[in-house]
Amino acid sequence: MLTKVHTGLEPVAGTWWHPAHKAEKVWVGIAFAWCLVLFAMMPLWHWKGGQNPSGIRTRVDPRAFYARTTEFVKQYKVGDDKGFPIVQPPAGADVYLTAMTYQWYPILQLQRNVTYRLHLSALDFNHGFSLYPLNVNFQIIPGYDYALEVTPTAAGDFRIICNEFCGIGHHTMVGRVIVLDESGNKVSDRNDVTLRVGGTP
Amino acid sequence: MTAAVSPIASLFRTCPYTQKKVHKDAEYLVKVNAVVSVVSLLVGAIAALLLVLTRWQAVHLLPATWYYRLLGVHGMNMLIFFIIYFEMAVLWFTSTVLLDARPVTPRLGKAMFGLMVLGSLLVEWTQFSGRADVLFTSYPPLKAHPVFYLGVILFAVGALVVVGIFFATLTVAKREKTYEGSLPLVVYGAMTAAIIAVITLLHGAMIYVPTFLWSVGLIPAVDPQTYRLFWWALGHSSQQINVAAMVAIWYMLGGLTVGAVVLNEKVSRSAFVLYILFISMASAHHLLVDPGFGPAWKIVNTSYFMYMAVLASMIHGFTVPAGMELGMRLRGYTDGLFGWLRRAPWGDPGFSATVLSVIVFGFVGGITGVTIGTEQINIIVHNTLRVPGHFHSTVVSGTATAFMGATYYLIPLVFRKKVAYWKAAQWQPYLFAGGIFLLSMGMTFAGSFGVPRRHWDISFSMSPFDVQFNPTVDLVLAVMGIGGILAVIGALIFIAIAVKSVFFGEPIGELQMGVDVPGLPRGLTKPPTFPPDVDAINERLHAPGRGIGGVTPGTLGLVTIFLMAFMVYYFTNWKLLTVLWKVG
Structure with missing residues (x-):
């Protein structure tokens, strides 16, 4: 029943559709079972897990999105830092963040364990939303509104790094997100530092 | 009849080692594609050295403009030109030499090769002159000079037609019965x-x-x-x-x-x-x-x-x-579980390149690829250095190392030259694959700390807000830098060997079988041969009584280790995901 011994360089004469050896059968079976586990994990995480890139996804005119962001800033502005408005929306609010060369507008001030709907979009080019130091990454594309339900589970002073090439000043594009604790206070500097240099697993 | 056959027959030569019939036009096309492939590798490797010395933040060599520009050059030359020209050579080689067949429309094949070279030159010109600073991916609305896109289109059209000729060659070989039975697996x-x-x-x-x-x-x-x-x-x-x-x-x-x-x-x-x-x-x-x-x-x-x-x-x-x-x-290497592996020809760069390619591609490239390609896990991976960490271990230590191993056989088989600097050729795969392994590991770990890919300055010295990475990042970026330098040296040695052998090499000359000849891989001078009763031995190994481990017990052990490594890495990443904010 075995095919004549040959290497992959030789043409195969006759029928080669023969049953595989037990070892191959078992390995293919194990590999297939593992593939099913890999596949099942994703729907399972949508059902039971807390981190999914689903969101509500709509098309939007980039300028309209920027205008909506400006309106949001006017509504909830609480301060300034380095020329950027600091905006503190109420619990459950729609939060708008516009990426543009080379800045994240505005600075967000959120509260721990409060849920918001964070709208991400860009005014000009593709940008990359990378929340530091947690390492949460989303692609931002002009013309598309990516609205994600987010609940900050840690307080501290966070950064947004742009991790999609957007032009020659790409590497200067850093934004800021402040997360207050439940009582609305900033966490102490000490915790802040711990989070910022050692927070990433 | 003879008169009609002889001019065609004169277009073939017979390989002294493999007895394969080699068509002159096919040989020419394999050669030119391989040469342009190596030239692209050289451009890409020089860019690689400058890039890795920039990403290694402690060195930070290039200015921003040239970093982004050369990043595009590196991507195009390595991922497109080096690899696709080599694949064109593989297509010409496998469809003709391995089947003792003639290439169909070699003239068109040569013209399409010319078109691909023209396309490549247009791309190189726009990139080096700063007319296409849009990186390899060229995502709009970033806009490059029209000639950049035109160059890519010409290259792709040329490649597509060559693929068509490949299918035609297979069909004609089948019809002309140049081989018996089904296509070889390769x-x-x-x-x-x-x-x-x-x-x-x-x-x-x-x-x-x-x-x-x-x-x-x-x-x-x-x-x-x-x-x-x-x-x-x-x-x-x-x-x-x-x-x-x-x-x-x-x-x-x-x-x-x-x-x-x-x-x-x-x-x-x-x-x-x-x-x-x-x-x-x-x-x-x-x-x-x-x-x-x-x-x-x-x-x-x-x-x-x-x-x-x-x-x-x-x-x-x-x-x-x-x-x-x-x-x-x-062939008689039956001792223990891994005797076959221990006694394998580790000094044959064709063999060592294959094994290194299989191991790094599987253990690093495969496992990281499946894991980071999981929908939710991608949240902690997208556009960080983990992504290039993954694909350098697949495309470079996997594909490029395998292609290098194949080149050590193509040089004597197709170019009919001895492999120059033979000692260097024997350890080149280890240096190259080992360097890329370190580079990949450094990138993967740096990415796990949130270090972005395609980024000139992770000290963020010109940003409005400071970002300070975990000090471990400096260490893993140094590993990346050292690995990158080793890999570039490995690539440059490969290029030196290929150029010296092909253009100034010693012809293979008289057939020497059964001895080790410097410059000729062992598989050619001492080809692996089976004993005459090999089918009977094979039958005995396959006897049902010998159970699951009867034929290949060593490999069963190796794949078990692989599967366990896979599971550990995969579930560790799910665990890391749980510490993030809730998002959905």
Whole structure:
């Protein structure tokens, strides 16, 4: 029943559709079972897990999105830092963040364990939303509104790094997100530092 | 009759080592494609050195403009030019030499090679002159000079026509009965690569043509999300051409170096069919945290419809080492579980390159690739250095190392020259694959700390807000830097060997069999031969009473270790995901 011994360089004469050896059968079976586990994990995480890139996804005119962001800033502005408005929306609010060369507008001030709907979009080019130091990454594309339900589970002073090439000043594009604790206070500097240099697993 | 046959026959020569018939035009096309491939590798490698010395923040060599510019140059030369020219050589080689066949329309083949070179030169010109600072991916609305897109289109059209000639050559070889029975498995693998190439290049055309029209002002805009969808059907799928071509080369070099046998044609060929059917869906890996697609689309596509292409790779990951093990055992290397591995020809660069390619591709590239291509895990991976960490271990220590191993056989077989600097050639695969292994590890760990890819300055010295990375990042970036330097040295040694051998090399001369000749891989002068009663030995090894470990017990141990490493890495990443904010 075995095919004549040959290497992959030789043409195969006759029928080669023969049953595989037990070892191959078992390995293919194990590999297939593992593939099913890999596949099942994703729907399972949508059902039971807390981190999914689903969101509500709509098309939007980039300028309209920027205008909506400006309106949001006017509504909830609480301060300034380095020329950027600091905006503190109420619990459950729609939060708008516009990426543009080379800045994240505005600075967000959120509260721990409060849920918001964070709208991400860009005014000009593709940008990359990378929340530091947690390492949460989303692609931002002009013309598309990516609205994600987010609940900050840690307080501290966070950064947004742009991790999609957007032009020659790409590497200067850093934004800021402040997360207050439940009582609305900033966490102490000490915790802040711990989070910022050692927070990433 | 004789008069009609002899002019054709005079176009062939017979290889003294393999007795294969080699057509002169096919030989020419293999040669020119291989030479341009190596030239592209040189350009890409010089760019690589400058880039890695910039990303190593402690060195930070290049100014920002040149960093981004050379990043585009590096991507184009390595991922497109080096690899696709080499694949063109593989297609010409497998469809003619391995089948004793003639190439169909070699004239058109030469013209298309010319078109591809023209396209490459246009791309190089726009990139080096700063007219295409849009990186390899050229995502609109970033806009390059129209000639950049035109160059890519010309290159792709040339490649597509050559793939068509490959299919025609296979058909004609079958009709002219240059071989008996079914295609050899290696040619079958090359054909798989060619089919995937058609899918890939058509998608490339579908997106580069409108983008070209946009760049000259004929259409108002290209939707950035649609572009990403189609572009990745080129950008990721072109790396799947590599996977199929690389696996074909594993089977080829396994056969040439240690007499690796095909355990079961049905299993190996079915695995290649799974590649054709499912592997192109992997372009979704780049779109997992994009706003344009929903979870169902992401899950079905990123998993190649229930990981059918991963299944295929896991099958080859078993059958390739198992074929080597059985081939060695049939030739008498039967001691213990790993005697076949210990006594293998580690000084034959064709063999060591294959083994290193299999190991790093599987253990690093494969495991990281499947894990980071998981919909949710991609949240902690997208656009960080973990992504280049993954694909350097697949495309470079996997594909490029295998291609280098194949080159050490192509130099005597096709160019009929001895391999120059033989001692260096013997340890070059270790240096190159080892360097890339360190580079990949450094990038992967840096990315785990959130270090972005494609970023000039992670000290953020000109940013409004400070970002301070964990001090460990400095350490892993140093590992990346050292690995990168070692790999570039390995690549430059390879280029020096290839250029010296091909243009100034010593001809192979008189046939010397049964002895080790410096400059000739062992698989040629001492080819692996089976004892005359090999089929009876094989029958005994396959006896049902010998159980599951009867044929290849060593490989069973190796794949068990692989599966455990896979599971640990995969579930560790899910665990890391749980510490993030809630997002959905």
